[in-house]
Each structure stands twice: as C-alpha cells, then as structure tokens.
Amino acid sequence: MKPVSVLNQTDINEPRPSDVIRCYLDQGASLCGQRGLMAFIDHLDDFIIVFDSHGTIFYANPAVCDRLGYAVDEISCMHIEKLFPGLMKDLFAARFSASAAETTFMTTRDLMACDKNRIPVDIKISRGRWQGAEACISVSRDITARVHVEKALRESERRLSTLMSNLPGMAYRCKNNPDWTMEFVSKGCLELTGYRPDEFIDDRVVSWNGLMHPEDRHWVYKKVQETLSRQEFFRLVFRITTRNGEEKWVWEQGVGVYDPQGNVLALEGFITDVTEHQRAREQLHSENILLRSSMKNSYKFCGIVGRSKAMQKVFEMIMRAAESRANVIIYGESGTGKELTARAIHDMSERRNGRFVPVNCSAIPENLIESEFFGYKKGAFSGALGDKPGVLDLADGGTLFLDEVGEIDANLQVKLLRAIEGGGYTPVGGRRVRHPDVRIIAATHAHLKRLVDKHRIREDFFYRIHVIPITIPPLRERKEDLPLLILHFLKTFNGSGNESGLLSQHIMDELYAYDWPGNVRELQNVLQRYITLKKIDLPQTSPRSAHRACQDEGGFLLKPAEHCTLPQAMAGVEKQLIHKTLKHHRWHQGQTAAFLGISYRTLLRKIRQHGLQRHN
Numbered sequence: 001m002k003p004v005s006v007l008n009q010t011d012i013n014e015p016r017p018s019d020v021i022r023c024y025l026d027q028g029a030s031l032c033g034q035r036g037l038m039a040f041i042d043h044l045d046d047f048i049i050v051f052d053s054h055g056t057i058f059y060a061n062p063a064v065c066d067r068l069g070y071a072v073d074e075i076s077c078m079h080i081e082k083l084f085p086g087l088m089k090d091l092f093a094a095r096f097s098a099s100a101a102e103t104t105f106m107t108t109r110d111l112m113a114c115d116k117n118r119i120p121v122d123i124k125i126s127r128g129r130w131q132g133a134e135a136c137i138s139v140s141r142d143i144t145a146r147v148h149v150e151k152a153l154r155e156s157e158r159r160l161s162t163l164m165s166n167l168p169g170m171a172y173r174c175k176n177n178p179d180w181t182m183e184f185v186s187k188g189c190l191e192l193t194g195y196r197p198d199e200f201i202d203d204r205v206v207s208w209n210g211l212m213h214p215e216d217r218h219w220v221y222k223k224v225q226e227t228l229s230r231q232e233f234f235r236l237v238f239r240i241t242t243r244n245g246e247e248k249w250v251w252e253q254g255v256g257v258y259d260p261q262g263n264v265l266a267l268e269g270f271i272t273d274v275t276e277h278q279r280a281r282e283q284l285h286s287e288n289i290l291l292r293s294s295m296k297n298s299y300k301f302c303g304i305v306g307r308s309k310a311m312q313k314v315f316e317m318i319m320r321a322a323e324s325r326a327n328v329i330i331y332g333e334s335g336t337g338k339e340l341t342a343r344a345i346h347d348m349s350e351r352r353n354g355r356f357v358p359v360n361c362s363a364i365p366e367n368l369i370e371s372e373f374f375g376y377k378k379g380a381f382s383g384a385l386g387d388k389p390g391v392l393d394l395a396d397g398g399t400l401f402l403d404e405v406g407e408i409d410a411n412l413q414v415k416l417l418r419a420i421e422g423g424g425y426t427p428v429g430g431r432r433v434r435h436p437d438v439r440i441i442a443a444t445h446a447h448l449k450r451l452v453d454k455h456r457i458r459e460d461f462f463y464r465i466h467v468i469p470i471t472i473p474p475l476r477e478r479k480e481d482l483p484l485l486i487l488h489f490l491k492t493f494n495g496s497g498n499e500s501g502l503l504s505q506h507i508m509d510e511l512y513a514y515d516w517p518g519n520v521r522e523l524q525n526v527l528q529r530y531i532t533l534k535k536i537d538l539p540q541t542s543p544r545s546a547h548r549a550c551q552d553e554g555g556f557l558l559k560p561a562e563h564c565t566l567p568q569a570m571a572g573v574e575k576q577l578i579h580k581t582l583k584h585h586r587w588h589q590g591q592t593a594a595f596l597g598i599s600y601r602t603l604l605r606k607i608r609q610h611g612l613q614r615h616n
Contacts, residue, residue, distance in 0.1 A: 041061045042061055042062055044061060044063060045063055045142075046063065046139050046140060046141050046142075047060075047061070047063055047064045047067070047111065047121065047138075047139070047140040047141075047142075048060065048061040048063070048064070048137070048138070048139055049061075049064060049080070049083070049137075049138045049140070050130050050135050050136070050137050050138075051080045051135065051136050051138070052133070052134070052135055052136070053134065053136065055079045055080040055081055055087075055088050056077060056078075056079060056080075057075060057076065057077065057078045057079070057080055057083075058076075058130050058131070058135060059076075059130065060072075060075040064083075067113070067119065067142075068083070068111070068112075068113040068114055068119075069113055069114030069115060070114050080138075082112065083111055083112055084109060084110075084111065084112070084123070085110075085112065086109075087109070090105075090107065091105060091125070091136075096125070103126060103127050104124060104125065104126050104127075105124070105125040106122070106123065106124045106125075107123055108120070108121070108122050108123070108143070109121065109123060111140060119142055119144060120142075120143050120144055120147045121140040121141055121142055121143060122140065122141050122143050123138055123139070123140040124138070124139050124140075125137065125138045126138075126139075168188065168191075168272060168273070169188050169192060169270055169271050169272030169273065170185055170186050170187075170188040170189035170192050170193075170270070170271050170272075171184075171185075171186040171188070171268075171269070171270050172184060172185050172186070172189075172200075172208070172267075172268070172269060172270075172271065173257075173266055173267070173268045174208065174266060174267050175266055175267075176228075176256070176264040176265065176266060176267060178209065178221065179203060179207045179208075179209045179210075180207065180208045180209050180267065181202060181203050181207065182200040182201055182202070182203070182207075182208060183201070183202075183266065184197075184201075185197040185200045185201070192242075192248070192250070192271065192272075192273055193206075193211060193240065193242050193243060194242045194243025194244055195243055206243075209221075211240045211241060211242075212238065212239070212240055212241075213238065213239035213240060213241060213247070215239075216238040216239050220236055220238050223236060224236070224254075224267075228256040228264050228267075231256065231258065231262070232255075233253060233254070233255050234252075234253070234254055234255070234269075235251070235252070235253045236251070236252050237249060237250070237251050237252075237274060237278070238250065238252070248273055248275045249273070249274050249275045249277075249278040249279075250271050250272065250273060250274060250275075251271070251272055251274045252269055252270070252271045253269055253270055254267050254268060254269020254270070255267070255268060255269065299481075299484045300488070301315045301318070301344070302318070302340075302343075302344035302347060302348065303340060303343075303344065304337060304340055304341065304344060305481065305484050305485050305488045306478065306481045306484065306485075307480070307481060307484060308473075308478040308480050308481050310473040310477065310478045311473070311478060311481065314341070314470065314471075314472060314473075317468070317470045318341060318344050318345055318348070318470070319348065320468070321345045321349075321468045321470065322344075322345050322348035322349040323349075324468060325350075325439065326467040326468050327420075327439065327440040327441070327442070327464065327465045327466075327467045327468070328342070328345060328440075328441045328442070328467065328468045328469075328470060329405075329441075329442045329443070329444070329448065329465055329466045329467070329468070329469050329470070330342060330441065330442070330443040330444075330469075330470045330471075330472060331443075331444060331445070331447075331469065331470070331471045331472065332443070332445065332471065332472030332473075332474070333445050333472075333474050333517075333519055333594055334445055334518065334519065334521070334590055334591075334593070334594040334600075335475075335518045335519035335520055335521030335522055335590075335594070336472040336473070336474055336475070336519045336520060337472060337519075337520055337521075338403065338443035338472060339358055339401060339403060339443070341443075341470065341472060342356075342358075342399070342401045342441040342443060343356055343401075345399075345441060346398070346399040346401075346439075346441070349399070349439075351397065351398050351399055351439055353397075354395070354396075354397035354398025354399065355394055355395055355397070355398035355399070356395075356398060356399050356401065357391050357394045357395040357398065357399070357400050357401065358401040358403060359372075359373075359391050359400065359401065359402055359403065360403045360404060361402055361403060361404045361405055361406075361407045361408050362403075362404040362407040362599045362600050362601035362602075363600070363601065366409070369408075369409075369412055370412060370415070370428060371388070371390065371428045372390060372391060373390050373391055373392060373412065373415075373416065374390040374392060374415070374419075374425050374426070374427050374428060375387070375388050375389045375390030375392075375393055375427040375428070375430075376388050376390075376427050376428035376429050376430075377427050377428065377429040377430040378429075379429060380427075380428045380429025380430075381428070381429070384429065387427075390427065392419060392425065392434075392436045392438060393434070393436065395436065395438045396436040396437055396438060397437050397438075398438070398439070399438070399439045399440075399441055400438050400439070400440055400441070401441050401442075401443070402440060402441070402442040402443070402465075403442075403443045403444075404443070404444055404445070404599055404600070404601075405442035405443065405444050405448075405465065406444045406446045406448060406451050406456065406457060406599065407599050407601055407602075410456075410458055413457070413458045413461040414458070414461075416461070417458070417460060417461050417464055419436065419438075420436075420438060420440055420464065421464065422435065424436075440464075440465055442465045445594065445597075445599075446597075446599070448462055448466060449462070474516070474519050475516040475519045475520055475522075475523065476515045476516050479512060482511060482512060482523075485520060485523055486503065486511070486523075486527065489523070489524055489527045489528070490527060490531070493527065493528055493531045494531065507536050510536060510538065511523075511526075511536070511538075514538050517585075517591055517594060517595055518588075518590070518591050518594070522591070526538065539584070539585070539586075571610075574606070574610070575610040575612070577596075578592070578596070578603070578606055578607070578610065578612065579610075579612055581595055581596055582607075582612065582614075587614045589603055589604070589607075
C-alpha cells in the first residue's frame with residue numbers, strides 16, 4: 001500500500017496519525033514506503049512514541065524531543081513510565097499489551113517534560129509492528145489550550161453558582177406558558193417561598209403561577225405578555241403566598257428569550273422580597289393621611305403658621321413635594337416665607353439627612369457667581385489661597401435652595417443646567433469633573449414664564465426647575481391668620497403669649513387695615529419693635545394709596561422734562577418714581593423693590609445708575 005492511498009481517503013476529512021502509522025506497520029510496507037512514513041511522522045506536531053510490551057521506547061519523533069527537552073539518544077531505550085508515569089499500570093489493568101486482543105487504548109494524562117513541567121495530552125495507543133517486532137504505537141496531542149478553556153469555564157460556572165446561591169432572592173428561567181413552568185431556579189427560592197429548587201422544576205410540587213396571589217395573578221400575566229410583545233423588560237410588584245401560608249410582596253424583573261422569528265421561547269429574570277419596603281410605604285401613606293387630617297385642626301406646620309384655606313393648600317403641596325424627587329419652584333412676594341417653605345420640603349423629604357444650602361442669587365456679585373456655585377482650586381486666580389467648595393459641593397446629597405432664581409444670568413444657567421442633569425461641572429481652575437446629587441428648590445417673586453418670553457430665562461432651564469410649582473399667598477390675602485401670627489411672634493419674643501393682651505382693639509384694627517407689603521417678615525419686625533418700644537409703628541399711608549402719592553393732581557404719573565428724547569424722558573420718569581417710592585418706604589430697599597416689582601439687585605443697580613442718595 002502506498003502512502004498516498006492512505007492520505008487521500010475520501011471517507012474521513014483528516015486521517016489520524018496513529019491509523020496511518022498502524023496501517024503501514026501492520027501490512028509490512030516496503031523500504032521506500034517506510035521512508036515516506038518516517039518523513040511523514042517527523043513533520044507531525046503530535047507526539048509519536050513507539051515502545052515494546054515492557055515499556056522500553058524504540059522511537060520518538062522530533063516533536064517529543066523538541067517539546068520535552070530531551071536529546072535523541074536520551075529518548076532511545078528510555079522507559080515509557082518516565083514520560084507517562086503510571087501508564088503501564090493502566091495498560092495492564094485494561095488488559096492491553098502488544099500481543100493482546102484489544103487493539104486501542106485511549107486516555108487523557110500529563111506528559112512529563114525534562115524540566116518536570118507537565119503537558120496535558122489526549123493519548124491513543126494502538127497495537128502494531130516495529131521493525132518486525134510487536135510494538136505499542138502511541139500518538140499524543142497537546143490539549144493545553146483546551147484544558148485552560150475548560151478550567152476557565154469551570155471557574156466561571158463556580159462563580160455563577162456562588163452568585164446564584166448567595167442572591168437575596170431567586171433567579172429563574174421558565175417556559176412561556178400560562179403556568180410559567182420553571183426550567184431553572186436558584187437556591188434563593190427556598191428562603192423566599194419555602195420550596196426547594198427541585199420542587200419548582202416542571203411543576204413537580206408547585207408552580208410559580210400557583211404561588212401568586214389570586215387577586216394579582218390575572219393582571220401580572222397580562223402585563224408580562226404586553227411587555228414581551230414589545231420585547232422590553234418587565235418590572236412588577238405583586239403578592240405571593242409561601243409554603244407556610246405567609247403573604248409576601250415581591251419585586252420581579254425579567255425579559256423574554258426569543259427565536260429568530262421573534263417568538264417568545266422562555267422568560268428569564270430575578271425575584272426578590274420587598275415586603276418590609278412595601279409595608280413601610282403603606283405605613284407612610286397612612287401617616288400622611290393622618291397628618292393631612294390633623295393639619296386641618298392645627299395652625300402650625302413645620303414652623304409655618306396658618307389656618308386659612310390658602311395656607312392649608314400650601315401645606316398639602318409641601319407634603320406632595322416632599323414625597324417626590326422632582327425640582328420645586330416657589331412663587332411669592334418678599335417676606336411670605338419662601339425659604340421656610342423650602343426648608344420644610346427638605347426636612348420632610350428623603351434628603352433630610354443631607355444639607356439644606358440656601359443661596360440668594362440676587363446678592364452675589366456677577367464676577368463671583370461662578371466660583372460661588374462651582375467652587376475654585378488653589379491658585380485659580382489672585383487671592384485663591386486654597387481650595388474652596390461651591391454651593392453644589394455643599395449641597396451634594398441634599399437640597400440647594402436658589403432664592404430669586406430669576407437673577408441668574410444665561411451663561412450660568414447653561415452650566416447649572418448641565419450640572420443638575422448629570423453632565424457635571426468643573427471648579428474654577430480645576431480639571432476633574434464632579435457629579436453632584438442635588439435637588440433644586442428655587443424661589444422667585446417674579447413670573448418665570450414672562451422672564452422666558454423676555455429671554456432672561458432660558459427655556460430649557462425653566463422647564464428643568466419648573467416641575468412642582470407652589471405659590472405662597474401674601475399676608476393681605478390671608479388676614480384671618482393675623483391673630484395666629486401675632487400670638488406666635490409675641491410668644492417667640494417674650495416666651496409666653498401674655499403680651500398679646502396688650503394689643504388693644506384699636507391696634508388690631510390698624511393691623512387689619514394695613515396691606516403688609518413686606519408680608520410676614522414685616523409683621524415680625526413690627527411686633528419686635530412693639531415689644532421693645534411699646535408702640536406700633538406703621539407707615540401712615542397704605543400701599544394701595546401709594547400709587548396716588550406718585551401721581552400729580554391731573555392724574556398723570558410724574559411729568560418728564562420738556563424738549564427731551566424718549567429715552568431721556570423714560571429715564572427721568574424712572575428716576576422720579578424710584579426716588580418717591582424710596583422716600584415713601586423710608587428708604588427700605590427690600591420693600592421698595594417688592595412694591596416696584598423688581599429684584600433687590602436690580603433696584604441697587606438703578607439707584608447707582610441714577611445717583612440716588614438718602615438725605616436725612
């Protein structure tokens with residue numbers, strides 16, 4: 001038989017070296033054929049070793065010498081046990097020898113190199129003849145790569161098994177049928193349901209559908225099927241009944257396994273116990289209902305005094321805002337208690353353990369506003385002697401209260417919007433981007449939508465902060481709360497309510513008749529002066545008559561100078577109006593700004609622009 005006839009067999013793709021060798025040796029190939037065979041063997045990467053029934057090696061191909069580090073003369077007459085420890089014992093146990101009836105022996109073992117390193121191999125030993133004598137022909141193939149892959153796979157399976165065993169819930173794979181028959185369940189099912197994993201498989205003892213509460217079963221199945229039809233994740237909270245009859249709330253997240261045509265083959269997911277969390281939510285809901293009912297009979301809520309219907313609505317909005325994570329915008333005139341409202345929302349929210357950081361946006365100089373918000377690094381500018389955190393750093397994990405948010409310029413709005421939307425910010429002079437976890441509660445006396453129309457507030461910034469609006473009514477619209485507020489402040493300043501008896505009916509009538517442009521803050525100041533000076537000090541004219549005080553006898557507002565341009569006339573009227581209003585309010589700039597409907601910072605800028613000064 002010629003070598004080419006063996007190598008060109010059509011019934012197999014790759015002839016085994018051991019089969020080729022045994023074919024040559026068994027049929028006594030010619031000398032030329034044997035030389036061709038040896039040339040073939042010498043070029044194989046597999047390890048070819050021929051030995052007799054006693055284990056003495058006759059021949060080893062060059063791959064054995066090259067890979068194991070032996071010289072050719074060392075391999076000759078070496079015992080096979082030196083390369084394959086324990087091999088002869090295994091051959092004897094298998095009743096295999098050069099003259100035995102069994103013609104092949106296959107196993108996997110380590111091949112010992114000269115330096116004692118081990119090479120894992122698949123070995124096949126066949127009977128044959130070598131130079132006229134009976135011999136054993138072994139062909140070994142290096143499986144190091146396969147062993148490493150199998151080892152990595154076993155380690156991966158071990159880690160996955162450890163993870164599944166320690167999950168505080170149960171992972172699963174189930175069929176897409178009405179009973180959701182389980183194909184795999186992790187060990188966490190025992191703690192969750194009281195049933196072992198094997199009791200779930202193929203509904204052997206219990207089905208997952210059978211554990212589900214009867215009232216939840218239909219809507220859960222319907223919701224899952226609707227979600228699977230869109231090939232989306234499903235997340236559900238529902239009830240189950242455990243083996244011992246206990247009712248539990250569980251949270252499930254899962255996804256479908258689909259075939260190429262989009263048909264659902266199975267479901268895979270994770271289920272965990274949320275009973276304590278659900279009960280806590282139910283308790284909180286009950287407490288909120290109780291709190292809402294008690295608020296109607298109380299006059300103080302989180303330090304805010306009021307029993308009027310308008311304030312009851314504010315209290316209700318505070319509670320709803322505290323339950324939410326959304327940003328809040330508080331509208332109200334100066335002195336109505338916008339910061340007190342914002343602090344109440346913070347104190348009742350899940351962020352109560354974080355900081356409440358108030359910022360008056362109208363009081364920060366324009367050249368410092370960026371460093372005030374984002375902080376700066378040492379050496380960022382002249383005078384930066386050390387790192388300084390910004391208000392966003394201070395409010396991380398808590399609440400940032402932006403008072404007079406309408407005064408923030410457009411450039412800062414862009415950077416602030418990026419920071420609160422998750423894009424982060426960089427301190428002045430810094431390189432590292434920071435990502436704060438901050439809830440924004442803003443406040444303003446102006447109507448923000450109008451500022452958007454005037455392009456003073458960016459539309460994207462407006463919609464980011466204008467999520468939950470709360471409007472604080474001015475004191476003139478809730479005068480039924482005046483007695484409660486008076487009693488509260490007198491108790492605060494004196495430690496008791498006895499001083500309230502000193503307010504005569506005449507004084508009370510005067511307080512009721514006043515419009516309170518400074519709202520609750522002005523009332524607080526008036527009562528504090530009353531405690532000290534024993535007299536009520538109110539402006540002689542009310543704000544309602546203030547417009548008349550700014551008009552001449554003809555009913556026209558402040559005549560401009562003759563022979564002037566329109567901008568000059570408008571500037572003159574503005575100067576006169578601001579000056580008269582300042583005089584009317586005794587140069588109280590906060591009350592003046594509130595009366596004119598402008599911000600405190602805008603008023604200061606116009607006072608400097610017109611050169612207005614107080615003359616005693």
